Amino acid sequence: MALQACRSLIALAPTALLSLYPLPALAQTTASREPIKLGAVISATGAIAGVGLPEREGILLAQKTLNARGGVNGQPIEILIEDDASSPDVAVSKVNALVHSHKVKALIGTSGIAQTVAVGGITAPLKLTQIAFSGLGPAVERERTCVFHITPSQELNARALLSYVRDMKASKVGVLHDSGYGQVVWNSMKDLAGEFGVTWSQVEKFEIAATDLTTQAAKVRASAPEAVIVISTSPMPFRNARQVRLTAPIISVHGTATYDYVKAMGDAADNIIHAEFLIAEDPLPHQREFVDLFQKEHGRLPKHFEAAGWDAVMSLAQALKTAGPDAANEALCSAMRRPYQGVMAKFDFSAPDMGGLTLASFNYSKLVKGKFTRLDYSAAK
Amino acid sequence: MSASLVMQAILSGITNGFVYALIGIGLAVIFKGTQIINAMQGEFAVIGAMVTVFALEPAGLPYGLSILLGVISGAAAGVIIDRLFVQPMMRQRAGEESFLLLTIGLAVTLSAAVLYLAGRNSYLLPSWGEEGVIEILDAFLQIQALWLIGTAIIVVVGLRLFYGRTLLGLSMMAASMDPDGAATNGINVRRMRSLTFLLGGTIGAIAGILVAPLVAVNYHMGIALTLKGFAAAILGGLSNPLGAVLGGVTLGLLESLAVVGFPSGYKDVIALAMMIVIMIVMPNGLLGRVGRIGG
């Protein structure tokens, strides 16, 4: 028995030895002074890589730009970026390493609600500033006053959609949503029907990985809706809806407002309205600089996920400038808790939801034959 | 629940069913030829579709040529898998579960490789011939779906003739059922196995290329396709390509009609549970003993 145990360990010895020397992840520095170490965990692989990869691009561009402009009061920043492979367990592991081994001053990430809540369990007790790419989730997050949220909560997303529906004078609404993220938004949305004067003509749910939703789309069409709300992380509901000649306008959450989705929707990318943030073809004045920089760096236009990555870094840099690079965790966290004009939106990190986004933060776009066009509509009412 | 809704369910069920069937046919072919369950059959489809996509767009080749390249890459992938991994393991007389784990490992590797090389996006291929739909009883069927169904039928008929009539086909079956006996008759068993994987890879790639105009293909899809294909193949008796078609269509229809009747979040649960029940109650698939021997 001892022999067998020995053999196990002999077989693993090289592995164990190597694991004592964790390999450093991607990092960049330009200047000569001691850099300020920050951590970032996003999902570069796995199910939500579609969101994590653009966030990373935004983060890297911000780091590069910031350091080229002299960093934080002359000190460069160094962001150690890790991939959590879309898994909360891996995210926890990576954050443990960043926080306890690399002693980062703050954490940017994660890309998904589950991961954010999981790693919040590490950062919150330490009052370590965390800037998350997910909206405010379960109740426990309300107490985590140093975990900031750059994307809207599900309820705010729901209200943004319903505002538009109400103002376009539609009252019969069909809904197609998936069983993951879509279910969460739907849970916030279903009770708001009365407030916005809509009735649900037909609500259909589908699995996240479903590749064909024609039947569900047909059921929605059969209820003759005046507008259809689609909440999905897949392009399929849009395609299937149009295939069954569901011609009502489709209104959707910002998650599907990216060029990749547009391509995957094919010719269904028409007459789709998104409550989103950055319409790079027609940016707001304060967004222009970022759009130009990104286009120069990557040769294509950015959307809000890239902008979110940028905003996370830049807002953190601002807080570091205020509190000083050697500030204690609480001091940095306090310095974060104020209004911040980002590229993606105007934030107020001192708000009770640690993000401060409101209905007025949304920019509405309409997909017309595969191109995003700005809608002259604002939901602030 | 109107007639048009049921009709829509039937049409989409048949379309999906044939997609599952094509994957299932590939699985059946490989099982028939090597007694191995190929957990990466869906990846062949993804490879075929992705190569076609990239031949078409960044490389700018004509559609027909791109499709040919896609099919060839599927075939090549099959042969490489066989030569690099399966043959050495066969020599070591590895057990059933080792092969299953090998193909699972390969499926995971390939899916990650597609993400790494092709990125996270979903890709659509242009339709063959005209875009558009046919309308039947106020329900819609994509014209691309007809191409898919037609090709699947051709593949099944072709395989039937191949295994039943040609010397090569008969040799491949012999090499699988009784390798030693086949070897004494001068059949190169190893080459037959490689050919089986070549055939399986080709069929898988064809499936992917046919599906990509209907459903945007991404790095994630392989495993989901494989599972549905499994279910189709098992319903059909596992080594019978025609059975896989029947199994696939049955599965597709079951799923769609379940959505009409039940809350749609449970669609997969219903399909999978049915599959388990059928495996237990009808071990030779829907076609009975004919299914398992099959051809």
Place this chain on the structure above:
Amino acid sequence: MNKLRRSLLLLLLVLAWALAPLLLSRHLIDLFVFAGLFTIGGLGVGLLLGQCGIVNLAQALFYGIGAYSSAYVTVQLGLPSLTGFLAGMLASALIAIAVGWPVLRLTGFFLALATLALSLIGNVLFFEWDWLTGGTLGIGGIPKLSIFGFAFDTPERVYYLVWPIAILVLLLADNLVRGRPGLAMRAMRDAAPAAEVLGVDMHRLKTAMFVICAMLGSLAGSLFAHYVSYISVQSFTVERSIAFLLIPVVAGSASVWGIIAGALFVTFIPELLSGFGDIHQVLFGLALVLVVTLLPDGLIGGADRLAQLLKRRMA
């Protein structure tokens, strides 16, 4: 190896294990805790694979049941954590019997596929039944384990809790395997007709082992829930089931103590590989394929062969 040398080696091992948390970084201790949890869960799958020749791809389901039971019982019902453990293991056992009895009549690929289907069904239900599991939002605020007021709230403390439990179940399993049940299982695996003639009730044996596997998975899941304090559906996917299956495969399926090596592989190799950037998942898949292809008896088998080779060289 003579008795003295063996005991000395064992003593060294125990010392190394005991001192590790004092020498290693918190991040590594965290990984070792996970390795411990996976040892417990992987042991169940290993017993089915190594002794019964059954490929079980449903372990994530029972891991999830254990985790959600502990979470629900302590957070929603406010009961002590032991209740959660017991509830989880009971639920897992019942489900294992209910599902296992019919499904275990299948063999080979079909059984493997059925267990995979179970894992998927479980995943969907975890999503759908969000009144029980919190769905995508999960369940948070799971209290840390505490025994008589001593709270296991740091990775070091949980390390000292999880590994003794793992060693305990390994000892029990070893006992089982060396005893009559083990003989019966191997007879069933290697020469089924003979076993039947000798009166081995194969179906009952298989079901019993499936239940044991499920309960081990549940135990690991409950410990997991209390360790991470927040669980969500994303932790209980088919990938997790595959990871549990990898453990005995990599270790060398028939070895009980080798499960430790398998668990260490599955926990540390992805960590090592992540230093290579986005290609790390590809490399992990390749590493797995290489182990399966080149080392049919797993790492333990490979170490064995190496030892024999060295012995021969030295003789």
